[in-house]
Amino acid sequence: MSETYDVVIIGGGPGGYNCAIRAGQLGLKTACIESRGKLGGTCLNVGCIPSKALLHASQMYASAQNDFASMGIKVGKLELDLAQMMSQKEEAVDGLTKGVEFLLKKNKVDYIKGFGKIAGKGKVEVTGLDGKKQTLDAKNIVIATGSEPTGLPGIEVDEERVVTNTGALSLTSVPKRLILIGAGVIGLEMGSVWARLGSEVTVVEYLDRILxxxxAEVAKEAQKVFKKQGLDFRLGMKVTGVEKLKSKLKLTMEPAKGGDSETLDADVVILAVGRKAYTEGLGLENIGVTPDKRGVIQPVDGHFKVADGVWAVGDCIPGPMLAHKAEDDGAAVAELIAGKAGHVDYNLVPSVVYTNPEIAWVGKNEEELKAAGVEYVKGKFPFMANSRARTNHETVGFVKILAEKGTDKILGAHMIGVGVGEMIAEICVAMEFGAASEDVARTSHAHPTLSEAVRQAAMGVEGWTMQM
Known part of the structure; x- marks a missing residue:
């Protein structure tokens, strides 16, 4: 008989491999199954990591084109080497996937390449990449299979001309005309990359706003900035189809509230209308579990347990579909299995859009607080008045902090500006400890730094902003 594992994890993405590493650290006999053939999941292979490599490289290219001369830096003829840009992206991905594999080995986790399926209570059937099958016995099973792009009726994805984030990260040439369906995080990041590299980008969004x-105030400011960067927005429009012609694509759309249809021509269309949990074919019926129409599994304990001895994390359960949320889920589940405390506060999971400028937020926004009838006070500070932002010529955006009226407890923070994806962590820590805006306002920040804008916004809650 095969040896029984304490934990068998199906999926080697951020949720799965963090769960595996933490379980290994806690002394649990652990196996991690991954069907991709490489660890890291969507995030590391075709999501967060490669997109950031292209965002960084494309921003350097755009800066050399548009900003260097004004700072006294003269360059010769600037050329784009797209093949090399893609190559350095792959180098980063490859190094990180190997790093994850090393961490599993270091923590004595068995890494099994194949497709895992729950065959019954305590049983996981694995179909290897070579087609051979084996069954693993497990005291605990963790579902960490992540998510996949959501499709739209009338649109056939081929990952060459009509692409998801996967194809958008591997285009072999810069499309002259690019249409982006969806004005969410993934879409705006991909649109930014290709706009910087020379594409004419049109964003078609069903809602009447982006992000x-x-x-809402941050989203409005972001749209103004992106428009200046060359993105053309068609809001309140419903895409009804994409026709593939020999020399071009023809997208058909109509007003979401009704009206005459229109067509747009494109060389490439990126479909970025959201994601759905990847839970089909996992044998959930064998343990009496039925996911909802988006593939999401509802935990029976309100946290991570979905059946006796079966847990789920990351995009497979409710909560923000973010890699760092999955990481936290995975570690928490490993700790719960080991008999320790494990918990994740989804209200304190930050969101970041890695455009230029970046956009970041955590906690409640103004619309949510108003809808809930919560009285709050707002402090806001523009980067235009921040010394470091002025010297860096990066003055777009602001920091806004929302605090509960009466108690001054921080309820949320919303930022748009260069580097705010790093700055949001300060507010996450503050909120984790139940801090008041005054706590941040009275914490010394180095001068001159961009992070002073966070302190000044906190000061602004009680009306004692010190800078311009």
Whole structure:
């Protein structure tokens, strides 16, 4: 008989490999199954990591084109080497996937390449990449299979001309005309990359605003900035189809509230209308579990347990579909299995859009607080008045902090500006400890730094901003 594992994890993405590493650290006999053939999941292979490599490289290219001369830096003829840009992206991905594999080995986790399926209570059937099957016995099974792009009726994805984030990260040439369906995080990041590299980008969005989860004031400011960067927005439009012609694509759309249809021509269309949990074919019916129409599994304990001895993390359960949320889920589940405390506060999971400028937020936004009838006070500070931002010529955006009226407890923070993806962590820590805005306002920040804008916004809650 085969040896029984304490934990068998299906999926080697951020949720899965963090769960595996933590379980190994806690002395649990652990196996991690991954069907991709490489660890890291969507995030590391075709999501967070490669997109950031292209965002960084494309921003350097755009800066050399548009900003260097004004700072006294003269360059010769500037050329784009797209093949090399893609190559350095792959080098980063390859190094990180090997790093994850090393960490599993270091923590004595068995890494099994194949497709895992729950065959019954305590049983996981694995179909290897070579087609051979084996069954693992497990005291605990963790579902960490992540998510996949959501499709739209009338649109056939081929990952060459009509692409998801996967194809958008591997285009072999810069499309002259690019249409982006969806004005969410993934879409705006991909649109930014290709706009910087020379594409004419049109963003088609069903809603009447961009970035639906973001604070409305931040989203409005972001749209102004992106428009200046060359993105053309068609809001309140429903895409009804994409026709593939020999020399071009023809996208058909109509007003979401009704009206005459229109067509747009494109060389490439990126479909970025959201994601759905990847839970099909996992044998959930064998343990009496039925996911919802988006593939999401509802935990029976309100946290991570979905059946006796079966847990789920990351995109497979409710909560923000973010890699760092999955990481936290994975570690928490490993700790719960080991008999320790494990918990994740989803209200304190930050969101970041890695455009230029970046957009970041945590906690409640103004619209949510108003809808809930919560009285709050707002402090806001523009980067235009920040010394470091002025010297860096990066003055777009602001920091806004929302605190509960009466108690001054921080309820949320919303930022748009260069580097705010790093700055949001300060507010996450403050909120984790139940801090008041005054706590941040009275914490010394080095001068001159961009992070002073966070302190000044906190000062602004009680009306004692010190800078311009």
């Amino acid at each position: 639906p989860p973001a604070d």
